[in-house]
Amino acid sequence: SAVISQKPSRDICQRGTSLTIQCQVDSQVTMMFWYRQQPGQSLTLIATANQGSEATYESGFVIDKFPISRPNLTFSTLTVSNMSPEDSSIYLCSVVGGMGGYEQYFGPGTRLTVT
Amino acid sequence: DQQVKQNSPSLSVQEGRISILNCDYTNSMFDYFLWYKKYPAEGPTFLISISSIKDKNEDGRFTVFLNKSAKHLSLHIVPSQPGDSAVYFCAASGMDSSYKLIFGSGTRLLVRP
Numbered sequence: 001s002a003v004i005s006q007k008p009s010r011d012i013c014q015r016g017t018s019l020t021i022q023c024q025v026d027s028q029v030t031m032m033f034w035y036r037q038q039p040g041q042s043l044t045l046i047a048t049a050n051q052g053s054e055a056t057y058e059s060g061f062v063i064d065k066f067p068i069s070r071p072n073l074t075f076s077t078l079t080v081s082n083m084s085p086e087d088s089s090i091y092l093c094s095v096v097g098g099m100g101g102y103e104q105y106f107g108p109g110t111r112l113t114v115t
Numbered sequence: 116d117q118q119v120k121q122n123s124p125s126l127s128v129q130e131g132r133i134s135i136l137n138c139d140y141t142n143s144m145f146d147y148f149l150w151y152k153k154y155p156a157e158g159p160t161f162l163i164s165i166s167s168i169k170d171k172n173e174d175g176r177f178t179v180f181l182n183k184s185a186k187h188l189s190l191h192i193v194p195s196q197p198g199d200s201a202v203y204f205c206a207a208s209g210m211d212s213s214y215k216l217i218f219g220s221g222t223r224l225l226v227r228p
Contacts, residue, residue, distance in 0.1 A: 044218075
């Protein structure tokens, strides 16, 4: 499985500011995903980020709030813009891998607290 | 509307005994199912998966059972170990070839020594 790192691992931010989260993979991958896990909740897909195309956002998530970059096959960023306390979550990136084709492997996550 | 449901938020089991975690889904178009384990401050770790063409898949102490007619899957851990204590998520995929995963709400497993 791919080794995935995320930066920062955690941050505390003031409302109204923006934070960019980086996701680095140790191998080239076509599909990357960004998820959010709000406190006590499950994982919810924010968007799919494929290199060379615009990110595809899920219902309830918009590009102006969560712009994503995918400049190459090993790297992606997610920006959380104009933050409010409701954005306090763990943000995770993942990549597709494995024999079955559907297995996703996750980074360690970025724990964001908005005050 | 939740498409993947884990109705038990927590489960406590004695070490050495069997742990059974359950998951129900509503979308008959799902054709691939996965289980993940998550420790605090870490990302989810893939455990085991099953395709809809199978009804059982086994990997060491972990076995996943799929009942398509009931839209139900379960994860069996035998024997349970204290290190298995974590939150377990089931997930489903394949309905539109997008590879995206739909997760359940998770079950917190505690294995007592």
